[in-house]
Every structure is written in C-alpha cells, then in structure tokens.
Amino acid sequence: MSAQDCCEEPCRHFPEDAWRPEAPLLAVRGVSKSWGARIGCADVSFELWPGEVIGIVGESGSGKSTLLNCLAGHLAPDVGEILFDMRGAGLVDMRRMAEPERRRLARTDWAFVHQNPRDGLRMGVSAGGNVGERLMAVGARHYAAIRGQALDWLDRVEIAADRIDDRPASFSGGMQQRLQIARNLVTGPRLVFMDEPTGGLDVSVQARLLDLMRGLVRGMGLSAIVVTHDLAVVRLLADRLIVMKGGRVVEAGLTDQVLDDPQHAYTQLLVSSVLQV
Amino acid sequence: MTETDQYNFAYLDEHTKRMIRRALLKALAIPGYQVPFASREMPMPYGWGTGGVQVTASVLTPNDSLKVIDQGADDTTNAVSIRRFFQKTAGVSTTTRTTEASVIQTRHRIPEDPLREGQILVYQVPIPEPLRFLEPRETETRKMHALEEYGLMHVKLYEDIARHGEIATAYAYPVKVEGRYVMDPSPIPKFDNPKMEMAAIQLFGAGREQRIYAVPPHTRVVSLDFEDHPFEARKGGLSCALCGSEESYLDEVIVDDAGGRMFVCSDTDHCEGRRSQACTEAEG
Amino acid sequence: MIEIEGVAKRFTLHNQGGAVIEVLREATLSVAPGECVALTGASGAGKSTLMRMVYGNYLAHAGRIVVGGVDLVRAAPFEVVALRRRTLGYVSQFLRVVPRVPTRAVVAEPLLALGWPGERARERAEALLARLNIPAPLWELSPTTFSGGEQQRVNIARGFAHDYPALLLDEPTASLDPVNREVVLSLIEAAKARGAAILGIFHDAEARARVCDREVDVSDFASGAG
Numbered sequence: 001m002s003a004q005d006c007c008e009e010p011c012r013h014f015p016e017d018a019w020r021p022e023a024p025l026l027a028v029r030g031v032s033k034s035w036g037a038r039i040g041c042a043d044v045s046f047e048l049w050p051g052e053v054i055g056i057v058g059e060s061g062s063g064k065s066t067l068l069n070c071l072a073g074h075l076a077p078d079v080g081e082i083l084f085d086m087r088g089a090g091l092v093d094m095r096r097m098a099e100p101e102r103r104r105l106a107r108t109d110w111a112f113v114h115q116n117p118r119d120g121l122r123m124g125v126s127a128g129g130n131v132g133e134r135l136m137a138v139g140a141r142h143y144a145a146i147r148g149q150a151l152d153w154l155d156r157v158e159i160a161a162d163r164i165d166d167r168p169a170s171f172s173g174g175m176q177q178r179l180q181i182a183r184n185l186v187t188g189p190r191l192v193f194m195d196e197p198t199g200g201l202d203v204s205v206q207a208r209l210l211d212l213m214r215g216l217v218r219g220m221g222l223s224a225i226v227v228t229h230d231l232a233v234v235r236l237l238a239d240r241l242i243v244m245k246g247g248r249v250v251e252a253g254l255t256d257q258v259l260d261d262p263q264h265a266y267t268q269l270l271v272s273s274v275l276q277v
Numbered sequence: 278m279t280e281t282d283q284y285n286f287a288y289l290d291e292h293t294k295r296m297i298r299r300a301l302l303k304a305l306a307i308p309g310y311q312v313p314f315a316s317r318e319m320p321m322p323y324g325w326g327t328g329g330v331q332v333t334a335s336v337l338t339p340n341d342s343l344k345v346i347d348q349g350a351d352d353t354t355n356a357v358s359i360r361r362f363f364q365k366t367a368g369v370s371t372t373t374r375t376t377e378a379s380v381i382q383t384r385h386r387i388p389e390d391p392l393r394e395g396q397i398l399v400y401q402v403p404i405p406e407p408l409r410f411l412e413p414r415e416t417e418t419r420k421m422h423a424l425e426e427y428g429l430m431h432v433k434l435y436e437d438i439a440r441h442g443e444i445a446t447a448y449a450y451p452v453k454v455e456g457r458y459v460m461d462p463s464p465i466p467k468f469d470n471p472k473m474e475m476a477a478i479q480l481f482g483a484g485r486e487q488r489i490y491a492v493p494p495h496t497r498v499v500s501l502d503f504e505d506h507p508f509e510a511r512k513g514g515l516s517c518a519l520c521g522s523e524e525s526y527l528d529e530v531i532v533d534d535a536g537g538r539m540f541v542c543s544d545t546d547h548c549e550g551r552r553s554q555a556c557t558e559a560e561g
Numbered sequence: 562m563i564e565i566e567g568v569a570k571r572f573t574l575h576n577q578g579g580a581v582i583e584v585l586r587e588a589t590l591s592v593a594p595g596e597c598v599a600l601t602g603a604s605g606a607g608k609s610t611l612m613r614m615v616y617g618n619y620l621a622h623a624g625r626i627v628v629g630g631v632d633l634v635r636a637a638p639f640e641v642v643a644l645r646r647r648t649l650g651y652v653s654q655f656l657r658v659v660p661r662v663p664t665r666a667v668v669a670e671p672l673l674a675l676g677w678p679g680e681r682a683r684e685r686a687e688a689l690l691a692r693l694n695i696p697a698p699l700w701e702l703s704p705t706t707f708s709g710g711e712q713q714r715v716n717i718a719r720g721f722a723h724d725y726p727a728l729l730l731d732e733p734t735a736s737l738d739p740v741n742r743e744v745v746l747s748l749i750e751a752a753k754a755r756g757a758a759i760l761g762i763f764h765d766a767e768a769r770a771r772v773c774d775r776e777v778d779v780s781d782f783a784s785g786a787g
Contacts, residue, residue, distance in 0.1 A: 137428030207660035265575030
C-alpha cells in the first residue's frame with residue numbers, strides 16, 4: 001500500500017470549511033521533570049492540534065525522551081499541566097485522571113511506538129494476536145472479525161497475509177517495527193507517541209518505514225509526537241518542530257522553516273552537522 | 278501417646294490455621310480474587326499439593342470425613358499419602374465415596390457425582406494466575422485484575438484458534454467468576470468447567486505461589502470464549518470399558534506391551550459405584 | 562493577492578563567530594490576481610530568499626507578507642500549513658524526493674491533501690504528467706532515479722496539480738528542452754488566465770518576456786542600496 005491509497009478518504013486535518021479546530025488535542029503547559037539536580041526537561045509548553053505531527057529533536061540527553069515519557073503518562077512531571085481533549089469532556093488534566101481511565105486511554109485513543117519493537121510487541125504471540133490484542137482489550141469477541149481486521153492491518157503495513165500466525169521473533173527488524181505500528185493503530189487512536197521509530201534500522205529499511213508512516217499519518221489524519229535525533233525523519237513526518245537542548249526548548253516552528261532557516265545557535269549546529277550524501 | 282497426640286490437630290498450629298481461615302473468608306467474600314497468604318513449609322515438596330493440604334488442614338474438624346483424589350482416583354500415590362497424612366495428624370475418618378465425604382481434596386478433577394450443600398471441595402493449584410502466560414509481571418497482573426483488563430485472556434484463546442483451528446486449551450481453561458474476576462480453575466479438564474456452578478464450597482490453595490481463592494456455592498462461573506468459537510465441554514465419543522458410562526471423563530490406560538489400550542472412568546469412585554449398582558440390579 | 566511591505570532579512574551565523582549577513586531591507590512589492598511578476602537581480606541579491614520568505618520557509622525580521630489575507634511574518638505554523646495546502650503553491654528548483662513514493666502519487670499528493678477523491682486526483686496527475694511528456698511507464702516509479710529534467714517536470718506537475726490562487730516559481734524552465742519549456746510556459750499562461758497571482762525567478766530572458774507583466778529588481782532592496 002502506498003501513500004495515495006490510504007488517502008482515499010478526505011483527510012481529517014483542516015477540513016474545507018472549518019480548517020481551524022476548536023481546541024488543541026493536547027496542551028502542554030510548563031512541564032518540568034528533574035532528578036535531583038539533574039534536569040530532565042524544564043518549562044516545556046506547546047499545543048498539538050488535531051491532525052498535526054510535531055517532531056521533537058535534540059541530541060541524547062536533551063530531555064526529549066523524558067518529555068515524551070511525561071506526555072505519555074509513563075513519568076509524572078514535577079510541575080506543569082498536560083491537558084488532553086477527551087471525547088465529550090474537553091481538555092482534562094492527565095495528572096488528575098484516575099489510573100483506570102488513563103490506562104483505558106493508553107489502549108484506545110493513544111498509541112506508543114517504541115524504538116525497540118521488542119518493548120512494544122508480545123514476542124510470544126503471533127502477529128495476528130499482537131494486532132488483535134487492542135481490539136480484544138476493548139471488547140471484541142468475534143474471532144473471525146478480529147482476524148479480518150488483523151489481516152487488513154498487516155496489509156496496510158506491508159506484511160504478507162501468510163505471516164499472520166508467525167511470531168514476531170521470526171520477523172526482520174523492519175517488519176517488527178511495522179507490526180508494532182499496526183498493533184498500535186488498529187484501534188484508530190487519536191494521538192500517537194513515537195520514540196525514535198526508525199532508530200536501530202538499516203537506512204534502506206528506514207526509508208520504507210518512513211514512507212509507510214507518512215502515508216498512515218496523512219491518510220488517517222493522525223496527530224503524533226515523534227521524538228528523534230534524525231532530522232530526515234522529521235522533515236518527512238512532522239508539520240512542526242521543537243528543538244530541545246539541556247532539557248529546554250530552544251527553538252520551535254514550522255518544520256521546513258526551522259530546518260532551512262534555523263535561528264538558534266544549537267539548531268544551526270544540528271542542521272549543519274548532518275552529513276550530505 | 279498415640280501418633281495423633283504428637284501433632285496439633287491436622288498438623289498446622291492454630292495460629293496458622295486462623296491466618297488461613299481469614300484468607301479463606303476473604304476469598305469467599307470476593308469470589309475468584311486471589312488472596313495472598315503466608316504459606317508454610319509442609320512435610321512434602323511443593324507441587325505435591327502443599328497449598329491444598331494447608332487449606333484442608335484449616336477447614337478440617339474432627340467429625341469430618343475426608344476424601345482425597347488425584348486425577349479422579351483415590352488410589353494413586355499422591356492421594357494415598359495425603360489421605361494417610363490426615364489420618365495420622367488429624368485422626369479423621371476417610372472415605373473414597375464422593376457422597377459420603379464432607380471434605381474432598383482434589384488434584385486435576387471434579388468428581389462426576391454432583392456435590393451438595395455442606396460439602397467442601399479443595400483444589401491443589403500449581404499456578405493461580407491465569408494471566409501469567411502472557412504477562413509475567415505480578416505487579417501488572419494484579420493491576421489488570423483490579424481494573425478488569427482481561428483482553429489478554431482472549432489473546433491466549435485467539436492464539437489457540439490461530440494455531441489449532443479451535444480453542445485447544447483442554448485443561449486449566451480460564452473462567453470468569455460472578456461476572457468479575459477471571460480465574461484459573463486449576464488444571465482440571467475443561468470438561469469439568471460446567472460443574473463449577475455447584476452447591477458445595479470450592480476452595481483453591483497454591484502453596485508455592487502463596488495464594489488462596491474460592492468460589493462460594495451457587496456462583497456463576499462462565500468459561501471464556503469467542504462468539505464464533507463458543508466454549509464446548511466436549512470429550513471424545515467413547516464410553517468407559519469398565520462401567521460403560523458415556524457421560525464421564527475417561528483416562529486412557531495402556532494395558533500391555535503391544536500398545537493395547539482401554540478407556541476407563543477417571544473418577545474411580547463413580548466407576549465403582551456404577552459397576553456395583555449394575556451387579557445389584559443383575560442379581561436383583 | 563501577494564502583498565510584501567517593508568520586509569527585512571538577515572542571517573546570523575552563530576557557529577561562525579556570530580557573523581551577521583544582511584540580505585534584504587525594506588522589500589516592498591505586490592502581485593495582483595492574474596499578474597505575473599519576475600524577481601530579477603544578480604546572483605546572491607536575495608531573489609530566492611525573498612521567495613522563501615513568501616512561502617514561510619524563511620523567517621522575515623520585519624515587515625508584512627500577506628498572501629490571501631494571511632500575514633506570513635506573524636502566522637502560526639498551522640496557518641502557514643493551511644495556506645500552503647489551499648492557497649499558495651511553490652515550484653522549487655529541485656524536487657525533494659520522498660523515497661519509494663511513485664511519481665503519480667507525488668503529483669497527486671497536494672490534491673489528496675485537499676480531500677480530492679483518489680480516482681480524480683490520479684486522473685489529474687496523469688494528465689499533467691502526460692502533458693509534460695513523462696512516459697507513462699515511469700509513473701509507477703519513484704522519481705528518485707529520474708534525470709534532472711524529468712525531476713524538474715515532475716516538480717512542475719506537482720506544483721500545478723491544484724489551481725493555487727497564488728504561485729511561486731523558482732526557475733521553472735531551467736534545464737528543459739524547447740518542447741517542454743513551451744508546455745511549462747503555456748501552463749503559466751493558463752494559470753494567469755484563471756486569475757493566479759504569480760511571483761517568479763526566470764533566468765530565461767525570453768520566457769520572462771513572454772509570461773511576465775512586470776519585473777522587480779531585488780537589488781533595490783539589498784541592504785547596501787540605501
């Protein structure tokens with residue numbers, strides 16, 4: 001499946017007559033997290049609008065993963081608010097949300113794609129079971145229907161139908177990562193967190209995965225936050241870019257503007273350090 | 278001094294029994310919920326039914342009549358030694374008759390004859406956590422029980438169908454108790470699952486894992502399944518070579534070196550009962 | 562349609578001793594619907610820089626750049642994204658190739674982003690590719706391996722897929738043979754005829770004379786030019 005096929009239905013982002021949504025999907029206000037004297041991330045604020053993809057870039061230790069883990073509820077920020085637009089309830093502070101609700105959110109409206117597919121897959125369960133788990137978690141109890149959806153999703157991530165009963169351990173790294181994406185997107189989440197989704201993959205495999213993610217993100221009108229140190233990844237996927245250094249946001253803006261006309265010294269260094277092929 | 282006098286009644290000290298009884302009461306109050314308890318060292322290895330023995334020791338009274346079965350049989354090593362253990366330490370009467378027993382300790386079977394109110398069935402449990410197969414973290418499985426996140430149980434059944442074309446789990450088939458907790462019924466054949474909605478009290482003890490759980494009388498026990506792959510408690514269409522029963526659960530027995538085999542009731546008491554009844558009828 | 566007023570641009574190179582390069586100052590011009598304006602000036606005068614600021618790709622440090630009612634100097638990123646989707650097209654000098662995406666999909670993408678049905682978007686893309694003489698067997702392939710001229714034509718097809726009310730063209734006829742050059746010029750003429758406001762850089766003087774109504778010398782805005 002290529003980019004054009006999954007764009008068949010009109011894109012959700014910015015529909016014709018009301019392209020500016022009423023409210024952001026996620027609002028981050030003054031989020032800080034530190035371990036003793038060491039700063040994880042400090043005073044981070046931004047808004048993510050429906051259908052938007054934000055890239056967070058920075059070197060190792062810049063706080064981008066800490067921030068992502070705070071946003072996804074894996075870490076509790078020391079201060080700040082993380083507000084999510086709950087269906088029918090408006091913006092709700094995640095820190096005040098009860099755990100059952102947060103966990104339900106994590107397996108329905110949210111998705112988390114780990115850098116290492118082993119962290120995001122059940123390695124002892126078949127590909128079909130991996131994709132079907134989230135469906136079963138929200139109450140799907142019809143085997144044939146679950147399997148049908150699993151097949152559909154394997155096709156969307158370019159995994160052959162005859163691999164549905166194979167365990168991911170027998171898959172290549174790129175296939176595992178594509179399976180992880182299918183497993184996460186099957187419930188039609190509204191917000192996807194991605195932590196270095198192409199890290200650890202061969203360059204040729206990265207390109208295929210990126211193209212695939214781009215098609216899915218654009219086609220489904222997904223909102224996503226992608227953490228990466230790879231500028232090529234954000235150039236392809238992200239509408240907007242947040243550049244972090246030492247736990248703080250040093251620059252933010254439209255992706256191509258930040259990459260082509262970087263203002264902050266660190267961003268200029270980052271952009272000029274990319275090897276030209 | 279008789280042998281019985283050398284031990285406290287039923288081997289365990291009264292404080293331990295009180296602790297276990299408290300766990301049992303809690304377990305009965307929250308059907309299917311695994312209650313942690315401080316499992317004691319018993320004079321037998323883990324895996325030989327230490328959990329069941331501790332539960333039996335805690336519910337036993339001097340007037341009880343005890344039956345012990347292993348895979349449905351009263352005469353296997355495990356059943357015989359546990360029965361002797363309680364004869365020696367509690368001096369209670371023992372029986373092999375399901376109908377006459379007030380307490381029945383079992384491994385891997387539920388007796389064929391329906392149990393009645395007032396009887397207690399004690400199960401020996403090796404692994405009490407039904408979610409363990411897919412989620413090894415105890416902290417996580419506890420949370421999943423607490424929040425009723427049971428989708429993973431169906432992943433296990435999905436895997437069965439994907440691999441074997443049907444739900445191939447034939448024993449320790451997971452059940453949902455009173456619409457709330459998902460529970461491992463211990464390694465009984467799924468054939469026995471429907472019997473779990475019974476009049477007797479069912480107590481489950483896992484010694485090594487230090488967990489106790491229970492199903493009170495007349496509690497709803499539903500085997501998990503898919504809409505298009507419903508639960509079936511079926512067995513092969515064979516009948517017992519000894520008593521001719523077509524309804525009971527059968528064991529395969531190899532009878533000679535040439536690979537000759539026969540199928541007989543796994544519940545030895547049930548089988549004997551049917552045979553003696555047939556004799557009586559023939560004589561009468 | 563395109564209003565540029567008092568725009569200034571300088572680059573600060575933090576990693577090269579904080580050198581500051583002033584490129585443009587007080588840049589002011591406007592393009593009306595149906596009009597094509599050429600930016601001229603010596604190489605390095607800031608033609609491309611100005612174009613990129615109009616597209617929101619470079620930040621302006623002063624002034625206003627209003628396209629279709631949106632001031633790009635102050636617009637939030639999502640406003641720029643929406644403006645680019647619907648109002649403002651840009652044919653750059655080089656095609657930025659997304660690996661693996663077939664040529665037909667590259668051209669149809671702007672239409673799909675606007676919600677066109679897949680079939681209609683594909684038909685439109687194929688018509689443009691045919692008009693620009695890209696052989697049909699290549700439509701299924703990624704343009705990654707195409708020649709420079711072929712890539713440029715794919716880029717043009719993509720830029721003309723949607724009828725943008727405002728269009729930026731950076732050397733649209735460079736590296737094209739006479740036949741394809743003629744096709745591109747007629748596409749520009751057709752865009753003008755339907756009322757598009759076009760701002761372009763044309764080194765090809767003949768082409769410039771044919772499609773452009775006015776010329777604006779960017780050197781007039783150079784920081785030294787007083």
